[in-house]
Amino acid sequence: MKTVLITGAAGEIGTRLRRQLKGVYPSLRLSDRRKPDDIASDETFITADLTDMAAVEKMVEGVDGILHFGGQAYESDWDTILQSNIVGCYNIFEAARRAGVKRIVFASSNHAVGFYPRRHRIGTDVTTRPDSRYGVSKAFGEALGALYAYKHGMRVTCLRIGNFGEGPRDKRRLAIWLSPDDTVQLARIGLDHPDIKFEIFYGVSDNERCWFDMSNAYRFGYRPTGCAENLRDEALAAQAKLPDDPVGDWYQGGTFCSAEFDNDDGVSMT
DSSP states (O other), rough: OOEEEEETTTHHHHHHHHHHHHHTTEEEEEESOOOOOOTTTTTTEEEETTTTTTHHHHHHOOOOEEEEEOOSSSSSOHHIIIIIIHHHHHHHHHHHHHHHEEEEEEEEEEGGGGSSBBBOBOTTTTTOOOOOOHHHHHHHHHHHHHHHHHHHOOOOEEEEEEESSOOOOOOTTTEEEHHHHHHHHHHHHHHHHTSSEEEEEOOSSTTTTTTBBBBBHHTTTTOOOOOOGGHHHHHHHTTSSSOOOOOTTTTTTTTTHHTTTTTTSOOOOO
């Protein structure tokens, strides 16, 4: 990898990737709808709307790999999700194919499988159960990545990110927390590992309460250093202040599951 593009470079994860990957690859190209205030003189930034194919084609020209972390980062109305996370995601993959980009790391989400009960431990091969319109868009991105990997030979890694941050903020996040350093490690595996073809990894740290089978990421050398249990007291104290949520507390997707929930059958045991 000589030139790596980071979409969503102004976001929380994109900002951390940008800082920690500087010097790892000879050239970083950054893109978002708005320019960060702290762009350095040695950084290349392109303002681009992912729904504008011409702008996306210009953005990907000459890059070797893409960390696609742009788009709508949480639940929203359908038109916003459609444009940002479905049309925009297609534009990234298609423009990358036309430009001969070798690899894409796609920021998927645990919300693509959020309707599994917390008592289940799930692998990357389960049927998607999106818990929201946002989750649907992430399931779409994974399917799109598989298409471009198997039909066009692009090497694609999908990261089902749990919850990125400096520490877990409640009980649920004790299972799904992803530290900044571990995020960077997963991104580098996707960009650099010689055996990547099409892979899905769960993006979580070394969490004792984890609901996910992490063996696929470990098979490619992932060795997380973050441990949510070291921060459990703060997380449980924060949890005690939250209202009861029978639906959200049952499913892995949390409040993404309980929002707008009107299933007369109630929660599913399977």
